[in-house]
Amino acid sequence: xxxxxxxxxxxxxxxxxxxxxxxxxxxxxxxxxxxxxxxxxxxxxxxxxxxxxxxxxxxxxxxxxxxxxxxxxxxxxxxxxxxxxxxxxxxxxxxxxxxxxxxxxxxxxxxxxxxxxxxxxxxxxxxxxxxxxxxxxxxxxxxxxxxxxxxxxxxxxxxxxxxxxxxxxxxxxxxxxxxxxxxxxxxxxxxxxxxxxxxxxxxxxxxxxxxxxxxxxxxxxxxxxxxxxxxxxxxxxxxxxxxxxxxxxxxxxxxxxxxxxxxxxxxxxxxxxxxxxxxxxxxxxxxxxxxxxxxxxxxxxxxxxxxxxxxxxxxxxxxxxxxxxxxxxxxxxxxxxxxxxxxxxxxxxxxxxxxxxxxxxxxxxxxxxxxxxxxxxxxxxxxxxxxxxxxxxxxxxxx
Amino acid sequence: xxxxxxxxxxxxxxxxxxxxxxxxxxxxxxxxxxxxxxxxxxxxxxxxxxxxxxxxxxxxxxxxxxxxxxxxxxxxxxxxxxxxxxxxxxxxxxxxxxxxxxxxxxxxxxxxxxxxxxxxxxxxxxxxxxxxxxxxxxxxxxxxxxxxxxxxxxxxxxxxxxxxxxxxxxxxxxxxxxxxxxxxxxxxxxxxxxxxxxxxxxxxxxxxxxxxxxxxxxxxxxxxxxxxxxxxxxxxxxxxxxxxxxxxxxxxxxxxxxxxxxxxxxxxxxxxxxxxxxxxxxxxxxxxxxxxxxxxxxxxxxxxxxxxxxxxxxxxxxxxxxxxxxxxxxxxxxxxxxxxxxxxxxxxxxxxxxxxxxxxxxxxxxxxxxxxxxxxxxxxxxxxxxxxxxxxxxxxxxxxxxxxxxxxxxxxxxxxxxxxxxxxxxxxxxxxxxxxxxxxxxxxxxxxxxxxxxxxxxxxxxxxxxxxxxxxxxxxxxxxxxxxxxxxxxxxxxxxxxxxxxxxxxxxxxxxxxxxxxxxxxxxxxxxxxxxxxxxxxxxxxxxxxxx
Numbered sequence: 020x021x022x023x024x025x026x027x028x029x030x031x032x033x034x035x036x037x038x039x040x041x042x043x044x045x046x047x048x049x050x051x052x053x054x055x056x057x058x059x060x061x062x063x064x065x066x067x068x069x070x071x072x073x074x075x076x077x078x079x080x081x082x083x084x085x086x087x088x089x090x091x092x093x094x095x096x097x098x099x100x101x102x103x104x105x106x107x108x109x110x111x112x113x114x115x116x117x118x119x120x121x122x123x124x125x126x127x128x129x130x131x132x133x134x135x136x137x138x139x140x141x142x143x144x145x146x147x148x149x150x151x152x153x154x155x156x157x158x159x160x161x162x163x164x165x166x167x168x169x170x171x172x173x174x175x176x177x178x179x180x181x182x183x184x185x186x187x188x189x190x191x192x193x194x195x196x197x198x199x200x201x202x203x204x205x206x207x208x209x210x211x212x213x214x215x216x217x218x219x220x221x222x223x224x225x226x227x228x229x230x231x232x233x234x235x236x237x238x239x240x241x242x243x244x245x246x247x248x249x250x251x252x253x254x255x256x257x258x259x260x261x262x263x264x265x266x267x268x269x270x271x272x273x274x275x276x277x278x279x280x281x282x283x284x285x286x287x288x289x290x291x292x293x294x295x296x297x298x299x300x301x302x303x304x305x306x307x308x309x310x311x312x313x314x315x316x317x318x319x320x321x322x323x324x325x326x327x328x329x330x331x332x333x334x335x336x337x338x339x340x341x342x343x344x345x346x347x348x349x350x351x352x353x354x355x356x357x358x359x360x361x362x363x364x365x366x367x368x369x370x371x372x373x374x375x376x377x378x379x380x381x382x383x384x385x386x387x388x389x390x391x392x393x394x395x396x397x398x399x400x401x402x403x404x405x406x407x408x409x410x411x412x413x414x415x416x417x418x
Numbered sequence: 419x420x421x422x423x424x425x426x427x428x429x430x431x432x433x434x435x436x437x438x439x440x441x442x443x444x445x446x447x448x449x450x451x452x453x454x455x456x457x458x459x460x461x462x463x464x465x466x467x468x469x470x471x472x473x474x475x476x477x478x479x480x481x482x483x484x485x486x487x488x489x490x491x492x493x494x495x496x497x498x499x500x501x502x503x504x505x506x507x508x509x510x511x512x513x514x515x516x517x518x519x520x521x522x523x524x525x526x527x528x529x530x531x532x533x534x535x536x537x538x539x540x541x542x543x544x545x546x547x548x549x550x551x552x553x554x555x556x557x558x559x560x561x562x563x564x565x566x567x568x569x570x571x572x573x574x575x576x577x578x579x580x581x582x583x584x585x586x587x588x589x590x591x592x593x594x595x596x597x598x599x600x601x602x603x604x605x606x607x608x609x610x611x612x613x614x615x616x617x618x619x620x621x622x623x624x625x626x627x628x629x630x631x632x633x634x635x636x637x638x639x640x641x642x643x644x645x646x647x648x649x650x651x652x653x654x655x656x657x658x659x660x661x662x663x664x665x666x667x668x669x670x671x672x673x674x675x676x677x678x679x680x681x682x683x684x685x686x687x688x689x690x691x692x693x694x695x696x697x698x699x700x701x702x703x704x705x706x707x708x709x710x711x712x713x714x715x716x717x718x719x720x721x722x723x724x725x726x727x728x729x730x731x732x733x734x735x736x737x738x739x740x741x742x743x744x745x746x747x748x749x750x751x752x753x754x755x756x757x758x759x760x761x762x763x764x765x766x767x768x769x770x771x772x773x774x775x776x777x778x779x780x781x782x783x784x785x786x787x788x789x790x791x792x793x794x795x796x797x798x799x800x801x802x803x804x805x806x807x808x809x810x811x812x813x814x815x816x817x818x819x820x821x822x823x824x825x826x827x828x829x830x831x832x833x834x835x836x837x838x839x840x841x842x843x844x845x846x847x848x849x850x851x852x853x854x855x856x857x858x859x860x861x862x863x864x865x866x867x868x869x870x871x872x873x874x875x876x877x878x879x880x881x882x883x884x885x886x887x888x889x890x891x892x893x894x895x896x897x898x899x900x901x902x903x904x905x906x907x908x909x910x911x912x913x914x915x916x917x918x919x920x921x922x923x924x925x926x927x928x929x930x931x932x933x934x935x936x937x938x939x940x941x942x943x944x945x946x947x948x949x950x951x952x953x954x955x956x957x958x959x960x961x962x963x964x965x966x
Contacts, residue, residue: 021697021698022698025698082698083698083699113930137702139701139702139705140698140699140702141699141702141710142691142697142699142702142703142710142712143712144710144711144712145711145712145713145714145744145745145746145758146745146746148745148746149746272526272528319952320930323928323929323930326927327927327928330904330927331904331905333900333904334897334900334901334904334905337896337897337900338897341893342893342894342897345893349886350746350748351745351746352757353659353748353755353757353759353879353881354659354881355886355889357511358501358504358509358542358543359512360505363501363502363504363505364502364505366498366501367498367501367502370494370495370497370498370501371498373494374491374494374495374498377487377490377491377494378487378491380461381461381487382487382488382491383458407505
């Protein structure tokens with residue numbers, strides 16, 4: 020019964036992914052055409068996909084008995100769903116289609132990235148067994164979804180406002196963001212190919228920080244590895260035999276997660292290689308190809324959306340990310356605040372948005388300045404959601 | 419800049435020094451204000467703001483410093499950046515207990531780690547400079563709120579409907595048109611939208627959502643209460659954070675309660691998820707090498723001492739109740755809470771031995787030595803007896819008299835001198851963990867270690883935090899202020915039909931929403947859409963979509 024529900028749940032989120040992907044076509048058409056039909060089709064598809072994603076969430080919740088926000092895949096999936104929610108809310112007020120044209124691909128990119136982590140259902144460790152898990156994480160992800168709209172509007176603003184061939188720092192940074200998106204895309208594709216299609220798997224045995232023997236499964240050839248790592252092969256039942264795997268010989272102390280770093284290095288190398296090829300073939304900045312999508316955007320509207328989403332998302336973040344979090348921390352860990360890395364980064368995110376609001380309200384940071392800040396805010400959110408869990412060991416490392 | 423009261427040339431109202439817009443009619447009466455500091459005159463309704471008016475005395479300068487948004491934002495930025503540095507490497511309280519910090523940071527993170535420690539970043543959040551930064555933020559919050567909040571709220575309370583024509587022009591949204599005589603109808607329509615109406619002859623003021631302007635000052639007040647509350651922790655009696663170590667079966671006094679309370683650890687339980695429970699998790703658990711814990715639990719009996727006031731008396735424990743402390747389910751009593759923190763099974767409880775002869779044959783039964791309270795003699799059958807001649811729970815060395823010296827009373831490195839006797843002869847041997855030495859020559863028998871059993875102890879966190887109500891109240895006030903300031907819009911519309919139909923509108927945010935509310939009403943009554951000064955780059959198609 021439960022496993023049937025899980026398969027339906029997984030089916031729903033996969034189907035929703037493709038519906039959203041297809042919905043981009045009528046959405047793009049609707050920006051140019053006077054006809055309302057394609058807009059209607061696009062929005063209907065997005066709403067249907069969103070309902071299916073909610074279906075995924077509810078079914079997975081029923082099947083596992085806890086809110087599906089307990090591991091990396093589930094966090095990222097929820098975040099990407101909330102991005103769609105954020106877009107639908109914004110659409111309800113401002114009827115902006117351009118915003119969707121950017122928000123949806125970002126959401127799709129996120130969920131594709133998230134699904135590279137284990138999508139298995141996990142039982143809850145004792146500290147997570149609380150109703151606050153659902154209350155805290157769901158409020159935070161909703162606020163993230165809304166705050167992200169600010170960044171999406173900011174990105175559109177920048178794409179329209181900054182000339183593609185400008186020899187300036189701002190144009191270069193914007194182009195760097197485009198390159199960053201290429202890197203993420205290349206990472207997703209390589210991982211899918213190497214892990215899924217090719218089945219590349221090199222195992223290395225090493226001793227971690229706590230002195231425990233661990234086995235790292237490399238899905239990409241090893242450029243960097245743990246110090247004194249031994250290439251091994253799994254011969255069943257926790258038995259390993261020494262083997263011969265490709266390795267450059269660069270070994271790093273166990274404090275650094277070499278396996279993650281290896282993936283990061285590969286992604287950057289391959290991503291920038293692909294980016295370089297693109298630039299050579301296209302002979303223009305990638306900016307030039309994304310820019311037309313933003314050409315119809317109304318800068319004032321984007322600025323307004325950018326500001327309003329912060330105004331709406333920030334109090335929600337303070338409620339879910341700080342207040343609910345503190346209540347739960349008091350119950351589970353006996354202290355409401357402990358400067359754990361994740362808590363600290365939530366605090367930093369909170370402080371960042373207060374800076375945003377004060378600069379905007381009191382020092383007239385509107386338009387482009389505000390747009391840049393909104394984009395930085397999104398990077399902070401992603402950093403706290405993903406990087407902190409992967410890089411820094413803390414109480415929140417549930418990945 | 420003169421510090422004189424300013425009399426409005428138009429309406430005669432006397433304004434405090436430094437006022438930019440007459441607080442009565444809204445005419446610009448002082449264009450001599452610092453335009454770099456005040457970008458939008460309407461932001462505080464052109465009222466006199468102390469920090470922007472006085473700059474002579476030292477107090478003025480200090481006041482200017484703390485009320486400056488630039489300074490405030492810089493403080494927030496510095497706090498945020500330094501907070502992020504603190505996550506680079508773990509803080510001291512996250513590193514293993516009992517490890518020398520300098521060595522830990524150097525060993526694990528090299529030179530950078532050493533530098534991190536030397537600069538005090540290992541205790542960043544309680545360092546004096548971090549606390550000073552937070553204190554400066556608090557001062558900035560207080561000063562800025564008083565500086566801007568008071569004049570603004572005062573000017574909003576004393577609003578008059580009649581405004582000077584230049585005041586209309588000053589607003590971002592305004593319109594001047596022939597009077598079609600529909601003023602009343604416009605006002606009625608606006609009142610239906612929840613606007614409060616105030617008029618002065620044919621001058622009208624329609625206002626709603628004024629509460630929104632209080633938002634920032636409410637949330638700042640909340641933050642100040644919160645910061646004040648977190649300082650209370652340093653007052654004695656406000657805060658207790660201790661570990662209570664209870665071995666299974668033991669009863670211990672709870673510290674900080676003057677011997678009033680005792681807790682007994684009846685049972686400590688660690689449960690693991692079953693890989694074959696038939697649940698959806700089976701597959702995940704089977705694929706993983708590690709066991710996943712499902713529960714940490716201490717079953718306690720809680721006692722109150724009836725004799726606590728009698729000095730020197732033995733405790734007279736009366737059972738209060740049984741409770742199971744689990745993670746997320748602390749036990750509450752008085753102002754305290756007991757949390758499941760961790761457990762310890764490194765302490766040895768007993769060791770089991772057996773006797774072997776020189777051929778390796780086992781003789782008699784195994785015998786178990788209780789390390790906390792060992793028996794002196796063990797009859798293992800077959801006419802054999804083992805006597806314990808000496809015992810050190812934490813062995814260091816043998817002194818001149820042949821006695822065993824123990825470093826601590828805790829059984830971490832036990833050593834024994836056993837005397838084996840078969841009725842005829844006796845042999846002595848010294849037994850340590852992993853080591854056995856014959857004391858007498860050519861021993862026939864040897865005592866061999868078989869297994870040991872460890873104590874299960876629970877580690878509970880005892881917590882009292884009387885600052886919680888202050889901090890929670892502060893944060894709730896902050897959230898309420900934030901919600902009021904964010905989700906309510908303060909909208910004002912001025913209308914007069916003295917010389918044609920004039921309308922202007924102001925809001926503290928969301929001009930799109932204001933236009934969306936206003937334009938249909940104007941349209942319905944035969945007026946044009948209101949002019950938006952800032953909408954230079956207007957994309958009409960999006961805009962018309964908007965107004966649907």
